Amino acid sequence: MSATESGTPEPTTPEPAAVELDGVGRTFGNVIALRDVSLRVRAGEVTCVLGDNGAGKSTLIKTLAGVHPPTSGTYRVAGEPVTFGSPRDALAAGIATVYQDLATVPLMSVWRNFFLGSEPRKGWGPWRRIDVARAKEVARTELAAMGIDVRDVDQPVGTLSGGERQAVAIARAVYFGAKVLILDEPTSALGVKQSGVVLKYVAQARERGIAVVLITHNPHHAFLVGDHFFLLNRGRMTQDWTREQVTLDELVAAMAGGAELDTLAHELEGIRRP
Numbered sequence: 001m002s003a004t005e006s007g008t009p010e011p012t013t014p015e016p017a018a019v020e021l022d023g024v025g026r027t028f029g030n031v032i033a034l035r036d037v038s039l040r041v042r043a044g045e046v047t048c049v050l051g052d053n054g055a056g057k058s059t060l061i062k063t064l065a066g067v068h069p070p071t072s073g074t075y076r077v078a079g080e081p082v083t084f085g086s087p088r089d090a091l092a093a094g095i096a097t098v099y100q101d102l103a104t105v106p107l108m109s110v111w112r113n114f115f116l117g118s119e120p121r122k123g124w125g126p127w128r129r130i131d132v133a134r135a136k137e138v139a140r141t142e143l144a145a146m147g148i149d150v151r152d153v154d155q156p157v158g159t160l161s162g163g164e165r166q167a168v169a170i171a172r173a174v175y176f177g178a179k180v181l182i183l184d185e186p187t188s189a190l191g192v193k194q195s196g197v198v199l200k201y202v203a204q205a206r207e208r209g210i211a212v213v214l215i216t217h218n219p220h221h222a223f224l225v226g227d228h229f230f231l232l233n234r235g236r237m238t239q240d241w242t243r244e245q246v247t248l249d250e251l252v253a254a255m256a257g258g259a260e261l262d263t264l265a266h267e268l269e270g271i272r273r274p
C-alpha cells in the first residue's frame with residue numbers, strides 16, 4: 001500500500017490523480033458490491049483492475065462513469081470531490097466509458113458511429129444540417145491516426161471485427177477529448193490477434209496522455225500494457241501493485257487463486273476414469 005493511502009489528507013502533491021476513489025462503498029439493498037475501495041488513476045498510465053466474476057468490476061466502472069453514485073467514501077476528479085448525477089455529467093468532466101457490447105451500433109455506418117449524435121453541422125436556421133463530407137473525413141483521418149484502416153467509412157460497423165469495433169469506440173472517445181478512458185473487458189470476447197489490436201489502441205491512448213482504466217480478468221493482457229494493477233476480490237481492493245512490484249507469474253497466480261486451482265486439480269483427478 002502506498003504512503004498516499006494512509007488516511008490523512010495528502011500534503012500538496014504536484015499533480016492530483018486524474019480520478020481517485022477514496023474509501024468508496026456501494027451497496028444494493030443488502031448486497032455489498034464495493035467495500036472501502038481506494039483507487040488512483042493517473043494520466044498517461046494504464047491502470048488495470050483485475051477481478052473474478054462478481055468481484056465488483058462493473059459496479060466499479062459504473063461508479064466512475066456516474067451511473068451509480070457511491071453510497072460512502074469520496075470520488076475525486078483532478079483532486080476535486082465530485083458527485084455525478086448521470087453518465088452525462090461524467091462525460092462532461094472528460095470521463096468516457098466504452099462498454100463491451102454497447103460500444104457501437106451495428107447497423108449504423110462507421111462514420112455515424114464515430115460521431116453518434118455529435119456530428120459537425122453546417123448552414124444556418126432551417127438549412128442547418130450534418131456536414132456529411134466533413135464528418136466522413138474527420139472519422140477517416142482520426143481512425144487512421146490511431147492506426148485503424150477502415151476501407152470505407154460508409155460500411156456498417158457491424159461488418160467490422162470485434163476488435164475494430166472496440167477501436168472505433170476508443171478513437172471516438174479520444175477525439176472528443178476524453179481525459180479518462182474506461183474500458184470494460186475490451187478483450188474478453190476476442191481472439192489473440194484481435195485482442196492485440198485493441199491493446200495497441202490502449203497503449204496509443206496512454207501515449208496521448210489519457211488516463212486509461214482497463215478492466216479485465218486476463219492477467220496476460222493486463223501485464224502487456226499495464227502500469228498499475230489493482231486486484232478486486234469480493235468487493236474489496238486486495239492488491240495495489242505498480243509494474244515494478246509484480247511479475248506476470250504473480251499476477252496470474254493472484255487471478256487464478258493458486259490454492260483454489262490445486263483443489264480443483266484434485267477434484268478433476270477424482271472424476272477421471274480409473
Ligand SMILES: Nc1ncnc2c1ncn2[C@@H]1O[C@H](COP(=O)(O)OP(=O)(O)OP(=O)(O)O)[C@@H](O)[C@H]1O
Binds near residue numbers: 033057
Ligand atoms: N444493480 C444491482 N442490484 C443488485 N445487486 C447488484 C447490482 N449490480 C451488481 N450487483 C451485485 O454486486 C456484486 C458485484 O457485481 P458486478 O457486476 O460489479 O461484478 P463483476 O466483477 O462485474 O462480475 P462479472 O465479471 O461477472 O461481470 C454481485 O454480487 C452483484 O450481484
Ligand SMILES: [Mg+2]
Binds near residue numbers: 057
Ligand atoms: Mg461485470
